Amino acid sequence: MRRLERLAGGVRLREQTIFLSPDTGRTAQVQANSIGIERIFDPRSREADVVAAVAAVLEQELDRQLETCSRQIASAIKQSDLLHRRLCSAMRGKKPLPMAALDQSAASICDAVEDEGFARWLKAIELHHGQTCRHMMNVAGTAVAFGRYLGLPRVDLLLLAQAGLLHDVGKLFIPISVLEKDGPLTEAERAQIACHPERGAKALAREQGVDRQVIEAALCHHEYLDGSGYPNGISGDTISPLVRLLTIVDIFAALTERRAYKEPMTARMAIGHLMQMRDKLDQPLLRAFRGLVLEPVFAVSKAPEPARSVTAEGCLTYRRHPLGEVA
Numbered sequence: 001m002r003r004l005e006r007l008a009g010g011v012r013l014r015e016q017t018i019f020l021s022p023d024t025g026r027t028a029q030v031q032a033n034s035i036g037i038e039r040i041f042d043p044r045s046r047e048a049d050v051v052a053a054v055a056a057v058l059e060q061e062l063d064r065q066l067e068t069c070s071r072q073i074a075s076a077i078k079q080s081d082l083l084h085r086r087l088c089s090a091m092r093g094k095k096p097l098p099m100a101a102l103d104q105s106a107a108s109i110c111d112a113v114e115d116e117g118f119a120r121w122l123k124a125i126e127l128h129h130g131q132t133c134r135h136m137m138n139v140a141g142t143a144v145a146f147g148r149y150l151g152l153p154r155v156d157l158l159l160l161a162q163a164g165l166l167h168d169v170g171k172l173f174i175p176i177s178v179l180e181k182d183g184p185l186t187e188a189e190r191a192q193i194a195c196h197p198e199r200g201a202k203a204l205a206r207e208q209g210v211d212r213q214v215i216e217a218a219l220c221h222h223e224y225l226d227g228s229g230y231p232n233g234i235s236g237d238t239i240s241p242l243v244r245l246l247t248i249v250d251i252f253a254a255l256t257e258r259r260a261y262k263e264p265m266t267a268r269m270a271i272g273h274l275m276q277m278r279d280k281l282d283q284p285l286l287r288a289f290r291g292l293v294l295e296p297v298f299a300v301s302k303a304p305e306p307a308r309s310v311t312a313e314g315c316l317t318y319r320r321h322p323l324g325e326v327a
């Protein structure tokens with residue numbers, strides 16, 4: 001027991017470790033507790049129980065990390081984390097999607113970005129342990145910040161947050177071992193990932209109450225204006241303003257995120273990369289986006305004047321271009 005106590009190290013290590021023991025009876029449990037070990041598990045436990053135990057450790061750790069954030073940011077991250085977990089189990093078990101959790105999560109991201117600022121949001125989401133959940137919070141928060149910069153009303157910001165949260169929902173069918181693989185993908189794994197827009201849109205279309213533009217964003221966020229994107233190679237005016245905006249945000253987020261196989265790019269390098277994509281992306285939107293992310297503290301002082309297409313009832317909601325261009 002003394003050796004075990006030494007091995008178990010400090011309090012945090014004990015809290016964050018799942019200890020395996022062939023004996024998990026009451027005596028073993030009391031002995032474990034006496035040296036500060038909370039959880040002991042039989043190595044022959046069911047996989048689902050082990051997964052639940054790991055999830056509990058991660059949740060506890062996330063709560064601890066979020067103590068350093070403002071109440072608003074912590075609540076938005078907790079809600080997005082919950083949404084992500086519910087989406088995963090709904091998508092894998094073909095169960096209804098958690099629509100109420102989606103609305104709440106979108107609203108709390110809008111509030112957090114509005115009250116605390118975009119830079120704080122980006123810093124706070126780093127505290128989350130999951131790459132897929134971080135990406136959806138990143139795209140949603142960045143899209144909301146961009147929408148605010150363009151002077152869009154709340155109804156559009158909520159639509160952007162929902163589209164950002166759900167754009168990659170089709171990836172939740174794919175095993176984490178493929179999504180977060182740190183080596184080159186096989187042909188079969190690449191094909192699996194390439195299906196995510198169609199699989200996601202199909203799952204969303206089965207649901208009552210998902211906005212049509214949110215489904216469209218899931219299907220079309222890898223399409224390019226010059227027709228060179230996927231899955232359908234659509235081009236130009238058939239790509240809605242909301243999708244154009246989200247595509248820019250999604251690529252920027254992917255480039256500036258740390259992944260198992262790459263270091264993150266700086267914002268300036270990522271903007272350079274987007275500029276090189278030329279005819280693939282909406283140029284007026286990209287120029288405005290550059291203004292947002294290259295401002296030193298993401299200040300809103302130099303935001304463009306809202307275009308005539310931006311009205312209180314909504315702009316993107318009515319498929320109008322936020323900078324007044326014809327979509």
Ligand SMILES: [Fe+2]
Nearest residue numbers: 167168196221
């Ligand atoms: Fe995607």
Ligand SMILES: [Fe+2]
Nearest residue numbers: 135167168250
């Ligand atoms: Fe994405």
